[in-house]
Amino acid sequence: MNDYPFIREIRPPLSPDQFRPLDPRCRTLQFRESLTDVELQRVAMFLSEYPSTTLRVYGHRTYPTLDFLKHFGFVRRVQIEMWELQDLSGLCFLRPDLEALGLGRTKTRLSLCILERFVALRDLWLEGHVKDFEVVGQLASLRRLSLRSITLPDLSALRFLRELEELELKLGGTRDLRLLPHIGRLRYFEAWLVRGLADLESLAAALSLRFIFLQALTQVAALPSFAPLADLRRVHLETMKGLRDLAPVAAAPALTEFVAIDMGHLRPEAFRPFVGHPALRAARIGLGSARKNAAVRELLPLPDPGYAKWDEAFAPSPPAI
Secondary structure, rough: OOOOEEEEEOOOOOOOHOOOOOOOOOOOOEEEOOHHHHHHHHHHHHHHOOOOOOOEEEOOOOOOOOOOHHHHHHHHOOEEEEOOOOOOOHHHHOOOOEEEEEEEOOOOOOOHHHHHOOOOOOOEEEEOOOOHHHHHHOOOOOOEEEEEEEOOOOOHHOOOOOOEEEEEEEEEOOOOOOHHHOOOOOOOOEEEEEEEOOOOHHEEEEEEOOOOEEOOOOOOOOOOOOOOOOOOOOOEEEEEOOOOOOHHHHHOOOOEEEEEEEEOOOHHHHHHOOOOOOOOOOEEEEEOOOHEEEEHHHHHOOOOOOOOOOOHHHOOOOOOO
8 A cells, every 4th residue: 555655544444554654744544434333443543653643534425423433532633524424513522622623514504513612722624614603713722723615704703812823714705804913813824715805904914924825816906015014924926816016015024935826917027026125035936938937037036935834934933941
């Protein structure tokens, strides 16, 4: 069996090869076919040796309930993506100090009320779940929140998440971001293909931001000046076809890395505001034309910044122990 090194897939019939030691890079152990209780016990015994590994169960008709989690009460990170799941009550089998939870879209609208038991939850990913969404705002320990295919009238449900550092809005139609500066201590903000989102003025008031990622926001025609964002280190713009003026980005005083890809509507001159930027050290520009890309490289002869998450590259250094 040659698994992708970051993922171990379990498939019946179980074999000794599936239980060989995990690659040190492995982040997830997953299965998509229903297993017997005996098989689940075997998987649980194996996974218990890797406490930092996420358990992911996915598939269209894997299980109708989460009762199988009774075998995995020890895990700290869980991802559930089962379309025909009928209720979330089986989450009660998980430890109350669960660290990370992901819930994929389901055919049936399910209440999120059971999430209130996870008082130590730091990382939450939700796809399509809006029933009793206000419970999310009570998870005071959250550091990362990723919302996919979820539309909120505004961000008021999140205003008491004082520890929140990462907020991702993917798909859905959340248009009102005016409360963004008042949520947590945001270091990373991402918005991808959010329908109708046009006003990003609130970004300039979210003073703790270090990394901004914007992609395919078709209604956004302008950005506010990032001059007030003294800690902003990286900006990633992708398929932002409405943007023409990049000077607001170049105004960020500590900007270290800049990415602008799939931006073929821009001319090389649009990047002139970055020339001589005192902090900029790396840039990746993709304008869909070798000629235009070469012209930008003449303006900005900088190395490629590579790929990074904010918490790996731009988070504050941890305190000495």
